[in-house]
Amino acid sequence: MQKGLAGMFLLDDERSGRLALPKTYGVDDLPVLVQDVTFDGADLDHGHGFLANTGFLGERTMVNGTLAPYAEVGDERVRLRLLNASTARIHTFGFDDDRFPLVGTDGGLLAAPAAPNRVQLSPGERVERPEPALRGRKDTVAVPVGSTVRIALRFDGPSDPGTPYMYHCHLLSHEDEGMMGRFVVVDKGQRAGAPPGHAGH
């Protein structure tokens, strides 16, 4: 990631396929992958901008691997899929008219579209919960300093005592220093198995 390596999966399902959302990738359905970077000549520079407790903060904003990117669009509806792919910085997104039409988050499509003034994304997030009324599923949550977040998970599929799930902090330096854990889902009375080895990880 420190060399710009980041990408996103575009997930669609039957429900999103039925909705009148723009669907032509690169034309009216645009990924917007945002990273903060610092350059030393032609190379990415991670020797500076490192804040203890937070991690690396870059000086410039890169979108889809490009500085000062733009897309020409007409007056048709355009769908943007925002991802904060930075290693530590929180980004706030907005439009001039202070209205941010929102149809989905990292938890999937919202039950109904929303229009917050701004959308704030912490690393790895695809959208910030815009207002309490929209509390819904999320797989990534911002946890401000000193705060606590309680999460509820539901596992509907078969349990697998041998294959762990993982959870981790999205501030990359925290993750590297151990803010990462694993757990397995077992049936009642079942014990965790031995996870497979991970060569090179």
Ligand SMILES: [Cu+2]
């Ligand atoms: Cu952290």
